[in-house]
Amino acid sequence: MILVYDTAVERNPKVLKTCRKYLHWTQRSVFQGELTTAQYRALMAALNTTIDPEYDSIVAYTTRSPDMIESTTLGVDLGGPGDIL
Amino acid sequence: MILVYDTAVERNPKVLKTCRKYLHWTQRSVFQGELTTAQYRALMAALNTTIDPEYDSIVAYTTRSPDMIESTTLGVDLGGPGDIL
Numbered sequence: 001m002i003l004v005y006d007t008a009v010e011r012n013p014k015v016l017k018t019c020r021k022y023l024h025w026t027q028r029s030v031f032q033g034e035l036t037t038a039q040y041r042a043l044m045a046a047l048n049t050t051i052d053p054e055y056d057s058i059v060a061y062t063t064r065s066p067d068m069i070e071s072t073t074l075g076v077d078l079g080g081p082g083d084i085l
Numbered sequence: 086m087i088l089v090y091d092t093a094v095e096r097n098p099k100v101l102k103t104c105r106k107y108l109h110w111t112q113r114s115v116f117q118g119e120l121t122t123a124q125y126r127a128l129m130a131a132l133n134t135t136i137d138p139e140y141d142s143i144v145a146y147t148t149r150s151p152d153m154i155e156s157t158t159l160g161v162d163l164g165g166p167g168d169i170l
Contacts, residue, residue, distance in 0.1 A: 002146060004089060006112040006163060027091040027142050029114055044159065051160045057112050058159040061087055061146070068153045074129065074143040075136050078091060 001040065001063075003031045007056040015058075018046045026079040034066060086125065086148075088116045092141035100143075103131045111164040119151060 003023060007015050019025075022043045023033035035043065040062070047058055063069050088108060092100050104110075107128045108118035120128065125147070132143055148154050 002087065004112060004115045006115075007160075026144060027089060030089045030091075030144070044157070048159055053160040056160040057163045059111060059115070060157045060159075062155050062157070063148065063153055068148055070147050072129070072145045072147070074133055074145075075092075075138040075141040078142045 001033065001035055002026075002061040002069075003043075003058065004061075005029050005056070005058045007051055007058070011051060011056060014050050015047065015056075018043065018050055021046075024079060028078075030079075032079075086118065086120060087111075087146040087154075088128075088143065089146075090114050090141070090143045092136055092143070096136060096141060099135050100132065100141075103128065103135055106131075109164060113163075115164075117164075 001023070003019060005012075005015050005019070006029065019031045022035055022039055023031035026032050040060075044060065051058060086108070088104060090100050090104070091114065104116045107120055107124055108116035111117050125145075129145065136143060
């Protein structure tokens with residue numbers, strides 16, 4: 001899945017913390033990862049209680065298999081393994 | 086395709102303008118849309134000349150068909166048709 005968030009500054013730390021539990025950071029406001037259905041539901045439920053539904057927005061894009069989606073990076077690969085070194 | 090960008094403030098207007106030509110805005114730093122291969126190549130080429138590859142990052146996620154990807158929104162649907170009304 002790919003998760004993008006557009007949340008108020010004051011809620012960003014909690015959204016980030018919740019996303020980091022399940023996904024890896026790709027770039028500013030973007031996470032991605034492979035989750036089981038149970039993990040996906042737990043993540044979405046946790047985020048649902050964190051955000052202000054009148055103001056914040058989170059979009060989750062899911063596919064059944066990572067083979068179905070191809071990703072191409074222009075410029076810096078911010079979330080790549082290079083950042084771990 | 087889904088396109089996410091993390092670019093320097095001074096280059097954001099040009100990146101936004103290029104993305105808007107081909108895609109529709111989803112939320113802060115996220116665009117999505119259906120492109121032909123030729124349109125995809127033109128967009129990526131235009132972005133490649135716009136960004137600073139040492140600093141900026143753009144990730145494009147593509148699937149062969151929109152049916153392969155499901156999107157779920159929590160909170161506000163910022164890029165939805167509601168914004169046009």
